[in-house]
Amino acid sequence: MKSPVSRRNHRRFSDLACGIVGAVAASLTLVVLGCIVWDLLRLGLPHLSWLFLTGEVADGGRSGGIGPVLVSTVMIVVIALAVAIPPGVGCALWLSEFVRPGTVPARAITGGVDLLASVPSIVFGLFGMAFFAQVLGLGFSILSGGLTLACMILPLLVRTTLTALQSLPVDLRPSAAALGLTQTTTIRKILLPAALPGILVGVTIGVARSLSETAALIFTSGYATRWPDSPGDSGRALSVHIYDLAMNIPNGAAAASASALVLLLMILVINSFASFLAERWLRRYHS
Amino acid sequence: MTSVSSCSSNTSCTCGGLSLSDVSVHYGNFAAIREVSLTIPDCQITALVGPSGCGKSSLLHAMNRLTDLIPGCRVEGSVRDGVGRELTDPSLDVMSLRRRIGMVFQKPNPFPHSIRRNFEIPLREHGVSRSDLPDLMEKSLRDVGLWEEVSSRLDESAMKLSGGQQQRLCIARALALDPEVILFDEPCSALDPLASAVVEEHIAALRGRVTVVIVTHNLAQARRLADHVGVFWMRAGAGTIVEEGPAEVVFASPSDADARYYLSGVRG
Numbered sequence: 001m002k003s004p005v006s007r008r009n010h011r012r013f014s015d016l017a018c019g020i021v022g023a024v025a026a027s028l029t030l031v032v033l034g035c036i037v038w039d040l041l042r043l044g045l046p047h048l049s050w051l052f053l054t055g056e057v058a059d060g061g062r063s064g065g066i067g068p069v070l071v072s073t074v075m076i077v078v079i080a081l082a083v084a085i086p087p088g089v090g091c092a093l094w095l096s097e098f099v100r101p102g103t104v105p106a107r108a109i110t111g112g113v114d115l116l117a118s119v120p121s122i123v124f125g126l127f128g129m130a131f132f133a134q135v136l137g138l139g140f141s142i143l144s145g146g147l148t149l150a151c152m153i154l155p156l157l158v159r160t161t162l163t164a165l166q167s168l169p170v171d172l173r174p175s176a177a178a179l180g181l182t183q184t185t186t187i188r189k190i191l192l193p194a195a196l197p198g199i200l201v202g203v204t205i206g207v208a209r210s211l212s213e214t215a216a217l218i219f220t221s222g223y224a225t226r227w228p229d230s231p232g233d234s235g236r237a238l239s240v241h242i243y244d245l246a247m248n249i250p251n252g253a254a255a256a257s258a259s260a261l262v263l264l265l266m267i268l269v270i271n272s273f274a275s276f277l278a279e280r281w282l283r284r285y286h287s
Numbered sequence: 288m289t290s291v292s293s294c295s296s297n298t299s300c301t302c303g304g305l306s307l308s309d310v311s312v313h314y315g316n317f318a319a320i321r322e323v324s325l326t327i328p329d330c331q332i333t334a335l336v337g338p339s340g341c342g343k344s345s346l347l348h349a350m351n352r353l354t355d356l357i358p359g360c361r362v363e364g365s366v367r368d369g370v371g372r373e374l375t376d377p378s379l380d381v382m383s384l385r386r387r388i389g390m391v392f393q394k395p396n397p398f399p400h401s402i403r404r405n406f407e408i409p410l411r412e413h414g415v416s417r418s419d420l421p422d423l424m425e426k427s428l429r430d431v432g433l434w435e436e437v438s439s440r441l442d443e444s445a446m447k448l449s450g451g452q453q454q455r456l457c458i459a460r461a462l463a464l465d466p467e468v469i470l471f472d473e474p475c476s477a478l479d480p481l482a483s484a485v486v487e488e489h490i491a492a493l494r495g496r497v498t499v500v501i502v503t504h505n506l507a508q509a510r511r512l513a514d515h516v517g518v519f520w521m522r523a524g525a526g527t528i529v530e531e532g533p534a535e536v537v538f539a540s541p542s543d544a545d546a547r548y549y550l551s552g553v554r555g
């Protein structure tokens with residue numbers, strides 16, 4: 001039998017141990033982040049310059065810059081957004097305003113959206129190659145890549161827009177109806193503008209995910225490092241470029257790190273923009 | 288649009304009352320109210336009182352067809368406006384009906400946009416020209432005593448106003464459409480006593496201009512405001528109006544036993 005005192009000491013000790021383990025675990029994540037950034041900075045920073053950002057890819061990426069890669073990346077992301085936003089927002093509107101939750105069509109669509117969200121991106125890549133590149137004959141092209149990414153971010157856009165619409169005060173709808181507003185006016189002039197910041201948060205997360213995507217793009221938008229003339233050209237996305245430099249190009253580590261730094265910076269900017277929007281939105285409606 | 292100025296006195300009022308006969312409201316198989324008959328006099332204030340769950344809100348929603356929005360909700364009987372038009376007619380233009388019969392809810396519900404936009408959206412929807420907007424908005428805001436408080440911040444979010452100000456904004460927004468009837472569903476019960484008194488004062492000021500129907504749980508408020516009173520009670524599992532008449536008569540000597548109990552029970 002332990003005495004009460006020793007049991008208390010034991011408890012105090014276990015609390016202390018828990019605290020220490022927690023603190024170590026917490027600092028470990030910081031260490032990981034620090035290592036990544038340090039490594040990228042160490043290898044990549046010397047390589048980074050204006051010329052690197054704007055120059056053509058030379059020598060498999062070991063020298064020159066990433067200009068065409070950045071242009072292709074932006075084109076892919078813009079296509080993905082332009083294609084995914086209208087059906088994404090439309091689907092969310094339909095779910096929140098036109099079908100009763102819990103009915104068969106509502107459940108089928110939300111189930112489908114959630115299932116789509118859990119599909120690994122490599123599967124989207126294979127699908128994009130088979131469908132957009134081959135069946136539709138778009139080949140390895142920026143368009144194929146953009147369309148594949150659009151499929152990938154669609155469920156994300158549906159979910160965020162749906163959440164934004166559902167978190168609006170429920171009595172907005174009857175109060176609008178009581179003023180003799182049609183449902184179309186209510187959606188166009190009241191619900192969508194009010195949900196816009198939430199939708200923008202979804203869009204920014206979609207951009208960040210598109211930027212960091214490699215698996216879905218390798219088989220669709222391809223590897224070409226020329227300046228793209230049109231969406232029909234093949235174009236290499238930044239993450240694919242990094243992958244290629246790291247895996248296939250001997251001595252590509254410095255260029256890979258510099259490119260990764262650029263990617264990290266872009267995602268950082270976009271994520272802070274998203275959280276800025278989200279915070280403003282929360283302050284506006286839930287204060 | 289009908290002119291409001293012709294309604295400036297009780298005697299020459301032309302805003303139009305409502306007459307309900309045998310109105311029943313069902314939610315699926317559940318009868319919320321059964322066979323309610325009620326006369327809502329022209330340009331007066333009619334108060335509907337009664338215990339919770341008796342179907343007061345359901346009756347209001349039947350009057351401006353908000354019941355159409357609820358899946359499975361069925362309204363039977365007849366609701367006629369001042370000129371005898373049947374408002375339950377499925378072929379009626381519901382949007383213009385709701386312009387004529389406005390509604391203010393328990394919880395203040397301005398649109399999460401600027402104060403100006405709260406007027407612009409409904410007024411534009413009903414064909415008011417852009418150039419008429421500022422005057423109409425100012426006039427309506429003055430009617431609820433809000434103009435002085437908000438005239439310098441019309442482009443700020445309506446959500447920044449206090450609860451009482453938001454509720455007066457909602458009343459002004461309904462008034463701006465120049466309705467014949469405004470239905471108030473417990474308009475003061477989400478407000479503190481001071482804000483509630485201000486809102487009540489502006490509802491009282493509508494007498495003679497608009498036909499007002501107000502649901503309230505506050506019997507003292509009903510006494511202060513009402514010209515005409517309807518008392519709700521449960522009968523055979525559904526709500527109905529058991530007593531109806533001029534306020535003096537209903538409050539002084541209700542003929543129905545339950546109405547007498549309800550009106551006196553809260554009094555004592």
Ligand SMILES: Nc1ncnc2c1ncn2[C@@H]1O[C@H](COP(=O)(O)OP(=O)(O)OP(=O)(O)O)[C@@H](O)[C@H]1O
Binds near residue numbers: 345346
């Ligand atoms: N949308 C709905 N679907 C199903 N039943 C409903 C619905 N709205 C109201 N009811 C039911 O109808 C009955 C009357 O409700 P109603 O809200 O009209 O009463 P009320 O007199 O306004 O009550 P309160 O004083 O609490 O506001 C209640 O039993 C309620 O549960």
Ligand SMILES: [Mg+2]
Binds near residue numbers: 343344345472
């Ligand atoms: Mg009610």
